[in-house]
Amino acid sequence: MSDDPDPGLPSVAPAAWLIRKLKSTAQISARDCADIENLSFTVRTFGGRTSIVHEGDVPKQCCLVMDGWAYRCRSLANGQRQIFAFYVPGDIPDIESLHLHVMDQGLVAIAQTTVAFVAHSDMRALIERNTSLAMALWRDTLIDATRCRERVISLGRRQAVGRMAHLFCEMYIRLRTVGVADDFRYVLPLTQAELADALGLSSVHANRSLQELRKLGFVTLHRRELIIHDWDGLETVAEFDPAYLHIV
Amino acid sequence: MSDDPDPGLPSVAPAAWLIRKLKSTAQISARDCADIENLSFTVRTFGGRTSIVHEGDVPKQCCLVMDGWAYRCRSLANGQRQIFAFYVPGDIPDIESLHLHVMDQGLVAIAQTTVAFVAHSDMRALIERNTSLAMALWRDTLIDATRCRERVISLGRRQAVGRMAHLFCEMYIRLRTVGVADDFRYVLPLTQAELADALGLSSVHANRSLQELRKLGFVTLHRRELIIHDWDGLETVAEFDPAYLHIV
DNA sequence: CGAGGTTTTGACTCCACTCAATAGACGTGG
DNA sequence: CCACGTCTATTGAGTGGAGTCAAAACCTCG
Incomplete structure (x- = not known):
């Protein structure tokens, strides 16, 4: 499931990735940035094609992609696979695990991928304290959903x-x-x-x-x-x- | 776009539909229920195949389905259409319009459909005041997204x-x-x-x-x-x- | 009864799948 | 540095699922 610990840290810190990402889709205040920077992250690097979160897991943390790509996928009975979405630096692929406890799909690292974990408890404390940030994260999950719908159009039509x-x-x-x-x-x-x-x-x-x-x-x-x-x-x-x- | 005003009100009030729906997927407190019941709704009935919200609209309210079905869809250049999702009583198909201002798809009533509108301003006031309800609604949008992913599997595999x-x-x-x-x-x-x-x-x-x-x-x-x-x-x-x- | 929408059927086409074999890329170790 | 195994990419041939076009049958309702 995992790999070696982080070797040489990438040049941009986890918080900075998240801030950059959120700024690209919403208005983020200085206070929001400060709150994000106060989160404590655990950085880890995964090797190619290793699983970050398994289907059926009940994670206690969510992860922020810092380097590389990840994808969510599910396998069917006949051995076929469907990849739902790709996640790139700044994305939090499994933020929904805050609200939906059991993962109904897996999260896989492509190639060498560095992610930063944040404990659910920290995240929950943050969004209870800072409503505007909670709204920005909610908004982000809604944009994830619009991308999913765009995928539906692609596959359907x-x-x-x-x-x-x-x-x-x-x-x-x-x-x-x-x-x-x-x-x-x-x-x-x-x-x-x-x-x-x-x-x-x-x-x-x-x-x-x-x-x-x-x-x-x-x-x-x-x-x-x-x-x-x-x-x-x-x-x-x-x-x-x-x-x-x-x-x- | 619209139709006649509500004739004989259905037996269940708008708030009750939403409460019933949220209870089926999350824990809802008595306070949450009270807050929902204090919302003011405007009930309206749409005839078959009429548009509730158009692609490109910037709505100031969101709608709760009470009776009948609705669907979201988009048309492509070549005249093809893709329906993304169906919405049934208790669902709020366009709750995302709270956060994403311009609708990138339309919302259409199938057959005779009764919906209750809530002003965005009321909804925003509510979720700022009542965090646990905000979380329940967020959770609901995440479940909508899982249904979308399931659709992706269907179309893809x-x-x-x-x-x-x-x-x-x-x-x-x-x-x-x-x-x-x-x-x-x-x-x-x-x-x-x-x-x-x-x-x-x-x-x-x-x-x-x-x-x-x-x-x-x-x-x-x-x-x-x-x-x-x-x-x-x-x-x-x-x-x-x-x-x-x-x-x- | 007729009009317009919806469902059903048939014939033909084509996009995408399967199976299978080949070629290329890459890493490892002798 | 080359031999080797293992992925990955490419090609070919044949098949099949789903699309298109068009006509007919069926509802439903004014």
Whole structure:
């Protein structure tokens, strides 16, 4: 489940990640920032494809991604998997565990991923004391839900190429917002099989859809780096409109 | 957009619906109930297929379903539609508008539907005064999100018959929980085209999948009444596990 | 009884899946 | 530095689930 303790701490502290993230979607006061900075975090790094929280766990803490990516997923009886969402620095993937005690899905680290844990008790004390921060966190979970709905549209009404393009667009905007991507390129630490599990495709078809996007000249993906050559083209095939991300 | 004012008020008051609903998923104190009962509601009835809130609106109130069903949906450029979720008595479909100001999707009444509106200002005052109620409402939005994720699994990894069976199971449990269904039957006020838009299918294929469920002897659907003849069978083809509904 | 919506059926097409084999990337250890 | 095993990516061939188009049957209600 776990890995080695943190080696060399990343340059940005846990609190700073969370503050940066919340500022991108809501108004955060100086008092809110101070309260976040007073939280005590436990930093840990997970190796590739290790589980941070298992399906069925009853966690006593929630985690803040600082470096790398994580995803939530569930496996079905026939061995198929569905990835619900990806989480990047600044995100708190399992904040809902504050309110829903048993995890109905797992949380997995992709590649090398550093997260900071906060005890539920600390978090609860914080949101009882500071209503405006509680509202900001609530808002954040609602935005997570809008992303989930966007995924529903993708799976329900877009075909493979559009789905993939949409994911590429969303992740670029989100990563850029927290300062982890720029210049239309970013590290996409996923295998094609994982891409397929997120998009509701077979890995063979994920491969072919990716080739289609390459052939169109929209993206290249090589050695885990995605480069977007034609943002407008990508946005068009994806029918991507960033409004649902509610970035201020 | 609207319709006639309420004719004969339903037997259960708006506050009672909300209390019943929240009690089914969280612990609610006597004070919480009193606070809900002190809210002022404006009841209105919408005719079939009329819009309660439009995509792009900036609502100043949120609405509580009292009778009938509503759904949220969005239309795509090519004319296709995706229905994200259905809402039944006790649900507050647009509570997120408290935090996310512009609606990125529409809310539509199916058949005759009665809803009660509460002003955002009243709601905000309430959740600032009563933290435990705020937490219960937050929790409710998180459960809405788990249902959305379950929809993602359906669209991504189940085929048509399983998707439909899953929806039938979920709606039965939800309706029974608030006392609107019993004895393995309920009013399903949807056309097959709407069913298709919710399940990410064409209406022709929705029809064929429904026939398949009939042929298996699991359900009948006639004159908007769904009867489940074989719950276990339905649950099995759906791979349905009600845990995600977080009903206590 | 007729009009308009909804459900059903048939025929054909196509997107995406499965199975299977090959090629490439990467890390490890001899 | 190369051999080897293990992932991961790519390709091909054949299949099948779901879509499209269009017509017919069926309700329902004024």
